[in-house]
Amino acid sequence: MNRKTTSKSARGTRGTRSRMPSTATRSNVVIRKLKTGVPGLDEVLGGGLPEYSFNIIAGPPGSGKTTMAHQIMFANATPEKPALYFTVLGEPAIKMLRYQQQFSFFDQAKLDSSIRFVNLSEMVLKNDLSAVLAEIIKVVEEVGPGIVMVDSFRTVVRKAQSMNGGSASGGEVELQGFVQSLALHLTSWQATTFLIGEYAEGEVRDNPVFTVADGLFWLYQSTERNSIVRKMQVMKCRGQETVPGLHTFRTTGDGLQVFPRTFGLTAPSDKKRSTHRHSTGVPELDTMLGGGIAAGQSVLLAGPSGSGKTILGNHFIAEGLKAGEPGVIAVFEELPNEYVARATKMGFKLDEARKNGTLEVLYLRPLDLSVDETVNEIVTAVKRVKAKRVVIDSLVGFELALAPGFRTDFRESLYRMVVALTRLGVTVISTVEVEEDFTSLGLSNYAISFLSDSIIRLRYVSLDGQLRRMLMVVKMRSGKHSIDTREYEITNKGVVIGERLRGYQALTSGIPGPWDWGHASTAGTVDHMSKGPIGAR
Amino acid sequence: MNSISPASRDLARRLLAWESARGKNSATGPGGTPVPPASRVCNKLRRVLTTFAGIAGFRSLLTRALTLSTARAPELKGVGVNPDATLLGIENVEGGKKKAAAQEWEEVLVAQLLDLLVTFVGEGLMQQLVRQAWPDLPAGQVRSRNQDKL
Numbered sequence: 001m002n003r004k005t006t007s008k009s010a011r012g013t014r015g016t017r018s019r020m021p022s023t024a025t026r027s028n029v030v031i032r033k034l035k036t037g038v039p040g041l042d043e044v045l046g047g048g049l050p051e052y053s054f055n056i057i058a059g060p061p062g063s064g065k066t067t068m069a070h071q072i073m074f075a076n077a078t079p080e081k082p083a084l085y086f087t088v089l090g091e092p093a094i095k096m097l098r099y100q101q102q103f104s105f106f107d108q109a110k111l112d113s114s115i116r117f118v119n120l121s122e123m124v125l126k127n128d129l130s131a132v133l134a135e136i137i138k139v140v141e142e143v144g145p146g147i148v149m150v151d152s153f154r155t156v157v158r159k160a161q162s163m164n165g166g167s168a169s170g171g172e173v174e175l176q177g178f179v180q181s182l183a184l185h186l187t188s189w190q191a192t193t194f195l196i197g198e199y200a201e202g203e204v205r206d207n208p209v210f211t212v213a214d215g216l217f218w219l220y221q222s223t224e225r226n227s228i229v230r231k232m233q234v235m236k237c238r239g240q241e242t243v244p245g246l247h248t249f250r251t252t253g254d255g256l257q258v259f260p261r262t263f264g265l266t267a268p269s270d271k272k273r274s275t276h277r278h279s280t281g282v283p284e285l286d287t288m289l290g291g292g293i294a295a296g297q298s299v300l301l302a303g304p305s306g307s308g309k310t311i312l313g314n315h316f317i318a319e320g321l322k323a324g325e326p327g328v329i330a331v332f333e334e335l336p337n338e339y340v341a342r343a344t345k346m347g348f349k350l351d352e353a354r355k356n357g358t359l360e361v362l363y364l365r366p367l368d369l370s371v372d373e374t375v376n377e378i379v380t381a382v383k384r385v386k387a388k389r390v391v392i393d394s395l396v397g398f399e400l401a402l403a404p405g406f407r408t409d410f411r412e413s414l415y416r417m418v419v420a421l422t423r424l425g426v427t428v429i430s431t432v433e434v435e436e437d438f439t440s441l442g443l444s445n446y447a448i449s450f451l452s453d454s455i456i457r458l459r460y461v462s463l464d465g466q467l468r469r470m471l472m473v474v475k476m477r478s479g480k481h482s483i484d485t486r487e488y489e490i491t492n493k494g495v496v497i498g499e500r501l502r503g504y505q506a507l508t509s510g511i512p513g514p515w516d517w518g519h520a521s522t523a524g525t526v527d528h529m530s531k532g533p534i535g536a537r
Numbered sequence: 538m539n540s541i542s543p544a545s546r547d548l549a550r551r552l553l554a555w556e557s558a559r560g561k562n563s564a565t566g567p568g569g570t571p572v573p574p575a576s577r578v579c580n581k582l583r584r585v586l587t588t589f590a591g592i593a594g595f596r597s598l599l600t601r602a603l604t605l606s607t608a609r610a611p612e613l614k615g616v617g618v619n620p621d622a623t624l625l626g627i628e629n630v631e632g633g634k635k636k637a638a639a640q641e642w643e644e645v646l647v648a649q650l651l652d653l654l655v656t657f658v659g660e661g662l663m664q665q666l667v668r669q670a671w672p673d674l675p676a677g678q679v680r681s682r683n684q685d686k687l
Binding site for chain 1: 587588589590591592593594598657658659661662665668669
């Protein structure tokens with residue numbers, strides 16, 4: 001939608017194919033971008049809000065319109081360029097101030113000199129739109145604001161309709177005239193304006209208010225089973241290229257935070273070509289991996305419940321900490337303290353690392369997360385501790401932590417998360433629980449193996465009347481790897497890998513049998529068959 | 538009966554004293570009767586508050602303050618609030634026109650109004666509103682004594 005505007009300037013910037021006469025000097029107007037004060041929103045907007053633009057913040061009740069408006073206002077209001085906040089028959093101003101004070105961005109000092117609230121309720125009730133416009137213009141000329149908010153503008157629209165018999169189409173011309181005059185005047189007075197209103201999605205069509213607006217920010221709130229999902233969209237933003245699509249956002253004590261869909265995918269990659277291999281902390285596994293995990297790669301650790309995925313993840317992180325490589329562990333199924341206590345019992349000194357700030361164990365609040373929010377949390381933690389290694393434990397927990405609507409796009413979500421992390425140059429191990437059957441060797445239940453540079457598969461195997469464990473490296477993009485199936489045990493010191501399992505057929509099925517040596521040329525090697533479990537030898 | 542915070546009482550006393558000192562010779566009500574300091578205090582707050590809360594918003598706050606105050610100061614029984622959010626009949630309250638100094642009922646009414654503001658918008662914002670209404674009042678007069686101790 002912004003292509004027409006941006007493509008012209010882009011041509012000019014590149015200096016090629018310009019249709020301007022060669023003698024003319026191109027000096028396009030530079031539109032300054034204002035910071036919104038809403039984390040993530042500037043990225044969606046392509047750098048910030050166009051100065052002197054005339055915008056609408058629309059959405060259903062409770063979606064965060066007023067909070068977003070306040071964030072923008074507090075971020076930009078100064079004594080030289082104050083903000084004017086007109087309230088019109090919406091949330092009473094005293095209540096609004098009462099609640100907005102609870103947000104950390106609310107700066108009382110600004111109310112003295114930089115922000116002025118003006119109530120237009122009586123004006124709207126008693127007068128026609130021209131009187132309302134005159135009052136707004138009078139105050140704007142008196143104050144000279146940099147930011148103007150009208151909340152709720154919907155009330156003004158209803159006023160226009162009521163003046164014409166209450167029909168939805170009634171007062172359209174008056175309303176359009178009012179909005180156009182308002183936009184013209186406020187822009188001339190160098191104010192960046194926001195009209196805040198409760199609108200339903202269908203109302204966007206043929207609505208004169210939306211036609212006049214330079215920017216249209218739409219907030220959505222929906223219930224998915226027991227989860228609330230909030231998303232926002234920049235439907236229109238004249239003069240600049242925005243990130244299209246729906247972006248999730250969350251409201252916390254700090255106000256709104258938007259999680260752009262492209263988070264971590266658009267910033268320049270920190271990933272450098274490196275031949276370094278990270279030790280997994282299990283020497284035999286390093287050998288199987290041709291020396292360890294290549295730096296900046298993503299490894300999928302797949303196996304059934306109790307097969308030691310978490311422990312291998314602990315090995316990987318602990319080994320990194322020993323080598324001076326900070327780490328991040330994202331857990332979804334248990335609280336960080338419990339997770340670390342269990343690791344400590346096995347001798348992994350994670351607690352110490354947490355205290356000295358080289359390890360962050362993130363507990364990502366379950367049930368209504370969005371993927372973008374999860375990625376944001378992990379990426380922020382990676383940057384905070386300068387992590388080189390990340391463990392996501394587990395993908396099943398991650399899926400359950402997502403609001404139901406996001407689970408349908410789980411593969412795409414994982415792709416975005418893995419790409420965002422590996423672009424930062426960190427090495428990622430993701431654990432995934434696999435439902436074991438005894439007819440095939442599944443790698444995960446999500447068909448996500450394409451996301452991983454390497455796959456290590458753990459599985460139970462029934463041998464000689466015992467349920468034993470074996471592991472194999474199924475895939476490795478960065479070089480040669482062992483094709484052995486090796487038995488391993490979980491001891492009080494972690495995972496201990498034993499010998500290659502020889503002499504069995506159909507090991508990967510989990511219910512192997514002895515080779516039918518009558519058909520094999522190596523008859524007589526049956527002695528290699530059963531050596532018993534590692535600990536028993 | 539609800540309690541009024543000592544800080545609001547204190548500030549009310551200072552505002553009333555300020556208005557008493559400045560209004561001895563100038564402010565008069567209908568028929569030339571002196572306007573009680575409480576009326577002048579409420580009017581100054583009205584001017585500031587109606588800008589952002591509207592007349593209706595301030596009127597409801599003042600009405601609530603009056604109702605709560607009447608339980609503590611029965612002299613206020615005959616007082617009401619006009620549609621424009623000014624006090625009605627305050628000049629007729631016993632003692633209202635006889636003495637220049639503020640009466641106990643005045644202190645109760647103003648303190649109650651300030652207390653309501655603190656309840657809804659917090660002490661910081663209430664003090665800002667007071668500073669806007671009395672720009673000449675020394676800053677130390679607006680701060681509560683608890684803050685001064687900090």
